Amino acid sequence: MFETPPEDVRLIERLLRRDQTALAELYDRYSNQVYGLTVYILRDAALAEEATQDTFMKLWNSAANWDMSRARLGTWLLTLARYSAIDRLRREKRQTPAVALDIETMVALIDQANIHDADAALVQSLIAQLPPDQIQALEMAFFQGMSHSEIAAQLDEPLGTIKSRIRSGLQTLRGLWLRAVQEQNR
Amino acid sequence: MNDNTPSTSPSQSSPCDELRDLLPAYALGALDAAEIARVQQLLKECPEAQTELADYAGLSGALAGRAQPAAPPLALRDKLMAQVSAQEARLAQTVAPAPPLSAVPAKTGSRAWIGWAAAAAALVLLVLTNAYWVNQSNTARSEVELLRAAQEEVFALTSAENLRHSTLASTESGSDNVLANLLWEDNAQTALLTTANLPALPANQTYQLWLIGEDGQPVSAGIFRIDENGIGSLIVNLPDAPQAFQAIAISQEPAGGSEQPTTSPLALGELSAT
Numbered sequence: 008m009f010e011t012p013p014e015d016v017r018l019i020e021r022l023l024r025r026d027q028t029a030l031a032e033l034y035d036r037y038s039n040q041v042y043g044l045t046v047y048i049l050r051d052a053a054l055a056e057e058a059t060q061d062t063f064m065k066l067w068n069s070a071a072n073w074d075m076s077r078a079r080l081g082t083w084l085l086t087l088a089r090y091s092a093i094d095r096l097r098r099e100k101r102q103t104p105a106v107a108l109d110i111e112t113m114v115a116l117i118d119q120a121n122i123h124d125a126d127a128a129l130v131q132s133l134i135a136q137l138p139p140d141q142i143q144a145l146e147m148a149f150f151q152g153m154s155h156s157e158i159a160a161q162l163d164e165p166l167g168t169i170k171s172r173i174r175s176g177l178q179t180l181r182g183l184w185l186r187a188v189q190e191q192n193r
Numbered sequence: 194m195n196d197n198t199p200s201t202s203p204s205q206s207s208p209c210d211e212l213r214d215l216l217p218a219y220a221l222g223a224l225d226a227a228e229i230a231r232v233q234q235l236l237k238e239c240p241e242a243q244t245e246l247a248d249y250a251g252l253s254g255a256l257a258g259r260a261q262p263a264a265p266p267l268a269l270r271d272k273l274m275a276q277v278s279a280q281e282a283r284l285a286q287t288v289a290p291a292p293p294l295s296a297v298p299a300k301t302g303s304r305a306w307i308g309w310a311a312a313a314a315a316l317v318l319l320v321l322t323n324a325y326w327v328n329q330s331n332t333a334r335s336e337v338e339l340l341r342a343a344q345e346e347v348f349a350l351t352s353a354e355n356l357r358h359s360t361l362a363s364t365e366s367g368s369d370n371v372l373a374n375l376l377w378e379d380n381a382q383t384a385l386l387t388t389a390n391l392p393a394l395p396a397n398q399t400y401q402l403w404l405i406g407e408d409g410q411p412v413s414a415g416i417f418r419i420d421e422n423g424i425g426s427l428i429v430n431l432p433d434a435p436q437a438f439q440a441i442a443i444s445q446e447p448a449g450g451s452e453q454p455t456t457s458p459l460a461l462g463e464l465s466a467t
Binding site (some may be wrong): 030034041048071082108113117153169180 | 217245258259261262264278280403
């Protein structure tokens, strides 16, 4: 499953006691990842700064919502960041703000996964092997919070085509990943 | 696999095949609300699909790695810390005074749920009345004192300066001398309701706790039963910080609870000023 760094747990305990220096330390630990992600989503430095600030304010105001038995702090925080940035992006585009799958379910899903931090580089190389149109559909869903039908409308493609692109994309990626892990263990 | 058939079509596939088709998009967050509900239903029927889902979720999550970390401008850290300090200073100021309550006279004996603004207005008076009653009633005093002592113990056990509580007072619809308390720790997502002296209910009735938002809208916080001594308790899962709500109230509802209160509150307590 996953392990939560004890340092994160201590920082959150301090945060819950309203220790502002703990927030500063968490910012130092995670702001590069959070900002990098929000820039990637928003493609705009000023909006990304706002989304980053939103993310850490959410951390300050709702740290009690982090369930360490279900998610690493980093996963939770990056998912907060992704949802904050998507929210801003969709408001800019005047779309309905919310990603349909709620953030808690999303976080729990990601952290129940059998993929570990150590596999990150491997998974990135496997994603790069997918056909570009599949990567594009996966990215639009993940980074822009778009549903099947929104992606189909934006790309002017049939809904079924988009559904099968997303399905095949992740199914292929899973196949590649299972094979790679098998080879590693051999 | 590359056909254009919508993957939700159950025509030729078993429910678990249908689920398998939907899982990648579910893990990615690309389904709409109706499809999400369908997947969550099918997951109960096909528990073996959990492993596959966990894989898709992890692989989707790994997409975040396509974004390279980047250092934000140095000034952002100061901006964030200034915003936090300002917010905390504001909060410290707003703790003291009670919120203004609009005074609408409550109708005596009305079975309708009295207006929530009115209920909140009546609250201040009721707290005073209840305190008076407790002081006057000799018969109930020892019992009340016992319960108070028990509550003190709970307060001590749960330690901490972070502990908050709100005392609910009987309304004119409720029986005299209902004791009810909501306890929670700062930032906690759960709170503990303890009650005493609520009257016994017929089997087809239950007690229900309500959180009343700043907009006066009640939200159910759960139903509870009392034992033969009139003692009840409820662990409350809070949808938001308790301070985000104006008040809490207990009403009597049909077994199973109601979406919105159908009877007048029996006891009320203030939250936002705690």
